[in-house]
Amino acid sequence: MSSEGLSWAxxxxMSAFETLMWRAEADPAxxxxxxAFALLDSAPDWPRLxxxxxxxxxxxxxxxxxxxEPPLGLGSPVWALDPDFDLARHVRRVRLPDGExxxxxxxxxxxxATTPFDRSRPPWEALLVEGxxxxxxxxxxxxxxxxxxxxxxxxxxxxxxNRxxxxxxxxxxxxxxDPDDEPGPGPWTALGRQVRHDAEALAAVPTHVLRAAGEALRDPIAKAREAVAFGLSAIRVMGDPKAEGSPLLARRGPDWRFVALDLAFADLRAAAxxxxxxxxxxxxxxxxGAFRRYHEANGSGVDEIRMAIPVSLRGGDDDAGGNRIASxxxxxxxxxxxxxxxxxAVAQDVARGRAEPAADDVGLLSPLLARLPGSVIAAVAGGVTKGNDLQASNVPGIREEVYLAGARVERMYPYAPRPGCAAMITMLTHGDTCCVGANLDPAAITDRELFGRCLVEGFAEVLALGGDAAPPVLRG
Known part of the structure; x- marks a missing residue:
C-alpha cells in the first residue's frame, strides 16, 4: 500500500489573516x-467511524x-504536533431522545459550534448524532x-x-x-522566525524604494495617478458602504441559531x-428578498441593509487548505x-467591488493588524464586521456521491462563523441540491421561524423566474 498522505494545509x-481570526476571539462574539453538517442515510458503524x-x-x-503562540504574542502562531494527542478527545457520539x-x-x-475550543489541543471536534x-x-x-x-x-x-x-x-x-521525530516549532522558534522575516523585509525596502523611484522618474504622472486611484479605492473598500444598518437588526448577542434549507441546483441555475x-x-x-419580507412582517421600512460577501482568491496553483479570501x-x-x-443590481455591485484595485482589504491590513494584541484586533475587526446585517457566501461543493464509514452523505449544510453580524448565510452545492445554512444572531433576528419562512419565500420568488421549479424545503 502507498504511504503517502493528502497534501492539505x-x-x-499561520498567515497574517489566520492570525487575526485566531486572536480576535478575545471577543467571544x-x-x-x-x-460542516452532513445528513447521512444511515448510522455508520461506530468502530469504523x-x-x-x-x-x-x-x-x-x-x-x-x-x-x-510565540512569547508575548510577538510573532505569528505556528502549528506543531500535539505530544498528547488523543482521538477520544475529538470524536464523540450522542443519541437524540425518541421522537425528537x-x-x-x-x-x-x-x-x-458555540462551545469554545480547548486552545491547547488541535482545534477540531467531530460529533455523530444518532436517533x-x-x-x-x-x-x-x-x-x-x-x-x-x-x-x-x-x-x-x-x-x-469514500466513493x-x-x-x-x-x-x-x-x-x-511521531512528535519525537517531528517536534515542530516551539514558542521561541516562532518568535525567531518572525524576527528573521522582519529583517528580510527591512533589507528589501531599499531595493523596492529604488525600483519604485526609478519607475516614478520614468513616468511620474502615470505613477501619481496609480497611487491616487489606489488610495481612493482603499477608501471605498475599507470605508462603510452607503447603507445604514437596519434598526430592526441593530442588537447583537453571543448566541448562534441555525436554519437549514434545501433547493434544487438546476432550478436556481435556470433562474439565473x-x-x-x-x-x-x-x-x-x-x-x-428574504430580508425584505422579514422587515415587512415586522413593520420595518428599510430600503437597504449592510452586507458583505466573501470572495475566493484561491487559484488553480494554490495549495489545498489554508485561507484565500477577500471581502x-x-x-x-x-x-x-x-x-x-x-x-x-447584485451583479453590478459585485462586479464593481471585484474591480476595485484595493479589493483585497483583508490582505492589505492583515500584516499590520496581526501584530496587535488580541483585544485590539477584536476591537478593530469587530468594529467592521458587527456593523453588517448580512454576510453571504456561496461555496461549490462535492457533486458526486460520497460516503462516510459506509453511510451515504445525503446533504451537507455549511455553518460559517458569524463575526458579530446579524446573519451569516452560506450555500453549499452537494450533488444536485443547494444546501443553505443560516447562522443567525437571535438578539437581532428574534423570530427564527418567521425568518425561515421568509427564506423559503425569497428563494421561491427567484426560482419562479426559471419556470416550473420545485419549492424550497425548510428543515425543521
Missing amino acids: DTDE LRSTMV VEAHDWATRMVPRFRKRVV GWPALLAQAEHL LPDGRAAYLLKLHHATTDGMGGVQLFSGLL HRETDPDKPQPPAP KSCGQSLNDAYVAALL LRLAGRIAEKDPRARMA
Whole structure:
C-alpha cells in the first residue's frame, strides 16, 4: 500500500489573516468556528467511524497539530504536533431522545459550534448524532477558520470521503506522525522566525524604494495617478458602504441559531440563466428578498441593509487548505421587489467591488493588524464586521456521491462563523441540491421561524423566474 498522505494545509505557520481570526476571539462574539453538517442515510458503524478519523489524522497531519503562540504574542502562531494527542478527545457520539428530530439536531449543532475550543489541543471536534427518523444520522465536524476557508474545507472532504459504501482496501496508509521525530516549532522558534522575516523585509525596502523611484522618474504622472486611484479605492473598500444598518437588526448577542434549507441546483441555475446572471447573483438576490419580507412582517421600512460577501482568491496553483479570501462590503437593496432587477443590481455591485484595485482589504491590513494584541484586533475587526446585517457566501461543493464509514452523505449544510453580524448565510452545492445554512444572531433576528419562512419565500420568488421549479424545503 502507498504511504503517502493528502497534501492539505501543510504549512506550519499561520498567515497574517489566520492570525487575526485566531486572536480576535478575545471577543467571544468573534469566534471563528465552522461547522460542516452532513445528513447521512444511515448510522455508520461506530468502530469504523473512529478508525476513519484515525486514518484521516494520518492522511492530514494538521489534525494532530495544536497552535503554538510565540512569547508575548510577538510573532505569528505556528502549528506543531500535539505530544498528547488523543482521538477520544475529538470524536464523540450522542443519541437524540425518541421522537425528537430536526429541532433537537440543530440544537446539538448550535451547542457544538458555540462551545469554545480547548486552545491547547488541535482545534477540531467531530460529533455523530444518532436517533434521527428513518434510521438516519448526522455527522458534525467543527473546525477553526484559522485552519481553512470554505473552499479548503470542500477540498478536505473531497479527499477524505469514500466513493463507495465498502471500505477501500487500497487506500493510502501513512504512519502516524511521531512528535519525537517531528517536534515542530516551539514558542521561541516562532518568535525567531518572525524576527528573521522582519529583517528580510527591512533589507528589501531599499531595493523596492529604488525600483519604485526609478519607475516614478520614468513616468511620474502615470505613477501619481496609480497611487491616487489606489488610495481612493482603499477608501471605498475599507470605508462603510452607503447603507445604514437596519434598526430592526441593530442588537447583537453571543448566541448562534441555525436554519437549514434545501433547493434544487438546476432550478436556481435556470433562474439565473433566465436573467443572464450568475448562480451567485440569484442566490444573493433571494437572500435580499428574504430580508425584505422579514422587515415587512415586522413593520420595518428599510430600503437597504449592510452586507458583505466573501470572495475566493484561491487559484488553480494554490495549495489545498489554508485561507484565500477577500471581502466585498456592499449595500443590499432589499426595497427592490422585482427579483430580476434585484439580481441585476447584485451583479453590478459585485462586479464593481471585484474591480476595485484595493479589493483585497483583508490582505492589505492583515500584516499590520496581526501584530496587535488580541483585544485590539477584536476591537478593530469587530468594529467592521458587527456593523453588517448580512454576510453571504456561496461555496461549490462535492457533486458526486460520497460516503462516510459506509453511510451515504445525503446533504451537507455549511455553518460559517458569524463575526458579530446579524446573519451569516452560506450555500453549499452537494450533488444536485443547494444546501443553505443560516447562522443567525437571535438578539437581532428574534423570530427564527418567521425568518425561515421568509427564506423559503425569497428563494421561491427567484426560482419562479426559471419556470416550473420545485419549492424550497425548510428543515425543521
